[in-house]
Every structure is written in structure tokens, then in C-alpha cells.
Amino acid sequence: MNIVVLVKQVPDSGAERNLRSDDNTVDRASADNVINEMDEYAIEEALRIKETHGGEVTILTMGPERATESIRKALSMGPDKAVHVLDDALHGSCAVATSKVLAAALRTLEADLVLCGALSTDGGVQVMPHMLAERLGIAALTGARKLMVDGSALTVERQTEEGYEVVTATTPAVVSVWDTINEPRYPSFRGIMAAKKKPVQTLSLADLGVPPAEVGFDGATSAVLEHSKRPPRSAGQKITDEGSGGVALVEFLSSEKFV
């Protein structure tokens, strides 16, 4: 099975994150950048499928030069190769434009299965898999907590607000995974060494036949007008329990009309 895993580099959610003051885009230059956490689960799932069904695993990333760090990190987990869509004209791209570029790249890769994270922690739009499926005319199975592969038949169990549901489709398809699907492996020392030699192909917009005017700021379908830091919450009351903390808590709830 030919599997492509979408991997996005995002600023570390545990560290300070900012938007740039000049153009309101995510500040990726000053942030600690990491692989979007959910994407590690997608990589793990791809490797497990390859281990049982054979095939090849390719990482696909659209992002600036420094996304190569995340690509090498992804490769150190075990995938075979990577494709990096890199073009200065991409800066400022919206989700709609990003999906256009990723779809163009996916067409050249002829994947049976596209795996990605259910959401990213920077944009967090949670729309990429359906946008890609819409463009490619293939099935989308989103938010998988379990994925079963039987030849070309795919079965996904996904969490819903009321419980869960089971959805099925046949390849080619896009499956997005939730972080409940598996436990991603840590790269081994051998994996890290091997990743250095794995092929990473760089593709430009010209290579993909996507006109630069359709991406970046020029092609954006939405714009951030302004941004500001949310004022920190003003400090409240903190008491130490000396035997009647529970009663004090209820006093507070009662003063706020919750009890």
C-alpha cells in the first residue's frame, strides 16, 4: 500500500506563541517548532499498516525551509522518503489555498491512503482532510480512533458527541487520526542516523503547476485584520484548606449564584 502522511510543522504549544506584528501570520521564525502532535499518530499508524500489509510510507509537508527539521524527525520514526513543498510564494496561504497545493502534490504521489492528524495546534482549522477529499474526489474518514485495513477496504471507528460511529470506504482515501489511535514510537538511534540519508524531494509551485497568484497573500480567501494579546485574568481569591475549605468553596459558589 502506498501511504502518504501529511506532516505540518507548528510552533510548540507548550511555549510562547505569537502572531507576527508585520503581517499577522504565525511567527514561525522565533518559535520552537515541532511536528504537529496529532501527525505523529498518523505516522505511527502508517508504519503499522506498512508492517502488516507492506508498501511504502512518504511524508508530505508544505512549509518554509526550516520545516526540514520536522521532516527529518518524521523520517527518523521510519518512513521511507519525504516530499517538501517549498516556495516563498506560499507565505500567508489560507486553508483553502493550502488544500489546493497539498492536493496537487498528492496527485503526483498517487497515494492509496493519505493519513493526517485530525487537527493542527496552530491553525487548528480541522478542515484539511475534507478539503483534500473534496478536491481529489476520494473518500474522507475523519477523527479515527481505530483504523482497520483489509485489502482496499477501510473501516474507521470515530468518536462522536453522542458516542461513536463506524464508517467505511475503499481506497484511495484520506483518513485523519485522533491521538487515541495508538502510541507513537520514539525514533531509535539507528532511525535517526538512517533518516539523514533518506530522500527528501523538494517541489516548487512551478513543479506542481499551481499559479503563485492562487496562494500566499495574493490568493488568500481570508485575512487576519489585527490581533492582540488577551488580557490575563485578574487574580482571584486563594485560600488554604484548614478543615472547612469545602464549605468556603460552597460559600463562594453560592455568592455567585451557582448554588
Add this chain to the structure above:
Amino acid sequence: MAEVLVVVEATREFGVKKVTLELLTLARELGTPSAVVLGGPGAAASLAERLGEYGAQKIYAAESEEIDGYLVAPKATVLAELVKRVQPAMVLLASSQEGKEIAGRLAVKLDNGILTDVTGLDPDGTATQVVFAGGTIVKSKVTRGLPLATLRPNSLTPAPAPATPAVEQLDVQVADADKLTRVVERVAEQKGARPELTEASVVVSGGRGVGSADNFGLVEELADLLGGAVGASRAATDSGFYPHQFQVGQTGKTVSPQLYIALGISGAIQHRAGMQTSKTIVAVNKDAEAPIFELVDFGVVGDLFKVVPQAAEEIRKRK
């Protein structure tokens, strides 16, 4: 006034979801609300009264087995056809997984911008979004096509404004291309009488400090006494104390209730991402230095196994 389409979300158990009522309330400020029901046969009839109560002037009903039987693609197609025909001023959906997915497909079909997780929307289409774990507020706008936005639940208080909506039945044609992902089974999991997590006005969450699945009974008890929903930190769901669907945070649900109570939760940034915009925040934690205390309106430094049972007892006494 210009028509604003509101895509309806409902559950079998509770009917029209609160976020849809919020959307109708918002849509009234922006134009004339029309509700769009996308569901199985008969779906609109049971929801019409409630939609009218919150000001829907019109209901578009797309009802078919095929809408129910496949994942979102048929819904997006029906909605796209409707948008092309009626040329609304705006299209609004809930920021649920399904709402975002329909909106995403619609954006591609119409080559239209999309704004997700908005907490407010002005008549000129300027949206407010809270990003980066609630730390940054953004004003944004769709610059190609019509304003297409998904609203985060609990962004405003729904207010009734009774209307008698006319129901227009839509012709549903589902192409094979929209029938690629079949829903073969829907399982409703028992969750008793508790409100839905993202819609609840009170949420009581437990973390690693709760210690075990059994001890979560304490969290549930307090939630029930306050008529709230139960949430959990990731440490708690990963340790198997509570099911994953109740996880609050960056990779879980985003909640914005009137009251959020954190029990045995340290308050890591990824947890805050999901609860930071709650109106009133209360925490019980035995570590006085826990970062959750930076957020609280009222905090108790103490052992939750002493504080919570005492609080529960006190609430019972006062009832």
C-alpha cells in the same frame, strides 16, 4: 434584510443543540435567519417549533436516507446548491467536527474563505477568534466570497424571538462522488442525564490528582449537584480514569461555561487552551504553586478528597 443561513445541529436525545440557538440569535443581528436542516426523513418536522422560537423565518429541509447514511459530503453538496440559488449574505455553522467539515467542503466547492471557531461576528463580516490556547485575540475576515464561519459553542446567550417559519423542502440529489464514506453504525453511549460537555453551563473536571477511575465518582457527584457536565484532563483520560471524549483542552473539547471547576488538575497550557475562556474558574489542588491558580476566581489549596466531599455535603444541606 439579507438572508443568513444557519445550518442546524440536533441530537436525537435533546433536539436542537444550544449552539444552533446561539447561531439563530446571532443571525438575527446580521440579517434574516433561515435554518437549514440536513438530515434523515422527517428531521425538520420535529425541530421546526424550536427553530421558530429562536427566530428562524424560514426552514430549508433536506431530508433523505442518503444524507444520513454517508459522512458529510452529501450535506455539503446540498448546502452548496442552496447557497448558489438563494445567494445568502452569510452562512453560519457550529464549530463542531461536523460543522467544520461541512464548512471546509463548502469553502472548496465555492472557492470561498472560511473562518472557524469564531466567538463573534459583525454585520460587516468581521469575526473574532481566540487562538493559541486562548492567549491571542484575532479579528479576521473572509476576503473571497461570502462570510462563511463556524461559531464556537457558548459564545453568546441564546434569546428567543418567536417566528412562524415556512418550511421549504429541498430536492436532494446525492451523486456517487458524495457516497464514498458510508456510516454503517451509530452507537449512542450511555451518559445519563448530564448535559453535553461543550454546551453545559457548569463543567466539573478531574485530573491526575483524582487518582483512579473509581474516584471519578467524586467528580461526577459534584457535577450532578451543580447540574453540570464532567470533564477530564488528558492525564486523566490517558490513565484511563475517564473516557477520552470528555477530555478538555487543546486536543480535546473546548468549553466556555459559566462555571469551570478543576479538581486535581495542574493547569498545563494545553489544558488551559480548552477552558481559559470560562466565565468563573474554581480549582482545588494540593499544590499551592500549581499554575491553575493563576486563572482562578476562587482556589482552594488542599486535598480534594477532603474538600470535595465536604463541599458536596454542604450543597446537599443547602438544597
